[in-house]
Amino acid sequence: MNIAVIGTGYVGLVSGVCFSDLGNHVTCVDKLKEKVEMLQQGEVPIYEPGLKELIEKNSSAGRLKFTTDLPSAVKDADIVIMAVGTPSLPNGEADLSYIMEAAKEVAAAVNSYKVIVTKSTVPVGTNEKIGNLIRSYTTESFDIASVPEFLREGSAIRDTLNPDRIVIGTESQLAQDMLVKLHGPLTDNIIFTDVRSAEMIKYASNAFLATKISFINEIANICEKVGADVTRVAEGMGYDKRIGSSFLKAGIGYGGSCFPKDTQALIQIAGHVDYDFKLLKSVVDVNNDQRYNVIRKLESILEDLSGKTIAIWGLAFKPETDDVRDAPAFEIITSLLQRGAKVKAYDPIATANFKKIFDHPDVKYCKVAEEAAHDADALCVLTEWREFQEISLHDIQSWLKTPILIDGRNIFTEQELADTEFAYYSVGRPSMNKGVREQSPILSF
Missing domain, CATH: 1.10.1040.10 (N-(1-d-carboxylethyl)-l-norvaline Dehydrogenase; domain 2)
Structure with missing residues (x-):
């Protein structure tokens, strides 16, 4: 089938690329000309294992293209997938301005029957609003469907091609049949619901x-x-x-x-x-309080953090992604700076993205893990990158000014720590806390 995907963020890009890999002809649309040109040249704006290779493969095969021309993409499509962002407003509500604007543009371009699918995460009742909005702009026939995504960053390709289930919420049998045809090659476990239930799922x-x-x-x-x-x-x-x-x-x-x-x-x-x-x-x-246990633990060991240099390993919110949105590192580094500490930070992939948002004179962004740890008063591991797990603890100990290690992701084992001199604290493993146990009270971490 011919598919138009509106939005080349994480969900839209991964979904569009995977649908093209199934043999469909997919046009991914984005308003940002620079982003589209980057994708046309085979460059990928996000880090996701396997994505670049699939883009190159399907672009070369003629099944995948990128454009800023939304009307043309919609006119040629059987199915239009809306995957634009719905970020949080200050009060916590989802900001629907982007998806409603996209719906207006889609409505203006509809020239024949389309199945219009919302893959963005939207509050219950949003698809009905989208349908009413589109009807106010066109007399052409269309159906609305909600098909939520359940991708995990870092394994999004695998999750898309091997889903636990597909949820299809629609009131139209024709739309349901077309969406089954699209998703059928992925799994037999397809759940059919009304639109509102799909949104809530x-x-x-x-x-x-x-x-x-x-x-x-x-x-x-x-x-x-x-x-x-x-x-x-x-x-x-x-x-x-x-x-x-x-x-x-x-x-x-x-x-x-x-x-x-x-x-x-x-x-x-x-x-x-x-x-x-x-x-x-x-x-x-x-969840908001849990990340501050890193600070409380450091203060229990070092007491005054003013003038101390703290190494941070891991800026992404999880490994295998460069996504730093709502990463614990933001609050932790901010708290360290407020207490007068200096920070040396390293991440294998996400440093550039983090620095765009958090550029501070007392934060040094390092190119390798050793540089961040060298001569630091303590090391905090905030993301469980495999690279960190493969570094010898003896090497880490030799790099640090004082052997203090706060393992926020439990990546090291008791056997690895056995012959080291670390003051080591992990999460919920009190038997492994060592080095300063007698000097400081054990705080809940």
Whole structure:
């Protein structure tokens, strides 16, 4: 089929490229001329393993192209997928201005029957508003559908081509049939719902996963106090089929483009119908506080951070991506600077993106991990990049001015630490806290 994808952000670009790899003819549209030209030249504006290769493959095969010409893309399409951003407003609500503007432009270009799919994450009822808006601009026939995405950054290609399920929300049998044809090669597990339920499935899924993360972090904090090991606790919990093992890895909280935005949006959605979503509010509060445990731990060891140099390894919110949206590193580095510390930071991929947003004279961005750690008073690991796990702890110890290591992602093992002199603190593993245990109280981390 011919497909137009409006928006070449994370979701739109990955989805469009993968649909082209299935044999469809896909035109990806973006307003930013520089971005389109970059894609036309084979350059990729985001870091995602495997994406560049798929773009080159399908562009060469003539199945994938990029343009700023939305009307032409829509006119030639059977299915129009809207994947523009819906960022958070200051009050936590989703900003729908971009998707409604895109809907107007799509409406003006419709010249025959189209299935218009919303893949952006939008509040319940948004697709009805989009449908009404388009009808006010055109008399051509079309159907609306909600097909939410469930991609994980860093494994988005694999998630798209091997999905757990496909959710299709539409009131039209014709639209449903066309979307089954499009998604059928990916999985037989296709769930059909009404549009509003499809919209809610996306928010409910992300909110539940965020809840699991905050829950295991609370368990980790208790483990610190009672002497249990959260990694073993999570393992024991995960074998229960009712719970599952995913998203039970304790750390310094979730970040990225989805969980923070979608939890806040769902709280607002509930508020608009006079429902106080107390559980989800607590999930957000726990997550916001969890990252500050890094600061509390440093202060328990060093006491006064003024004049100290702190090395930061990891700026992206998770490994295998250059996405720094809502990354814990922002709050942690800000807090360090407020306390008079200096920061040396390194990330294998995300440094440039982080520096665009956070450029400060007391933050030195380093080209290699060793440069950041060299002569620092302490090292904080904030992202679990494999590169960090492969560095010898003896090397790290030799680089640091004082062997203090705050492992916010539990990437090092007891065996690796056995013959080192580190003052080491991880998340929810009190038996591994060593070096300054007798000198400082063990804080919940």
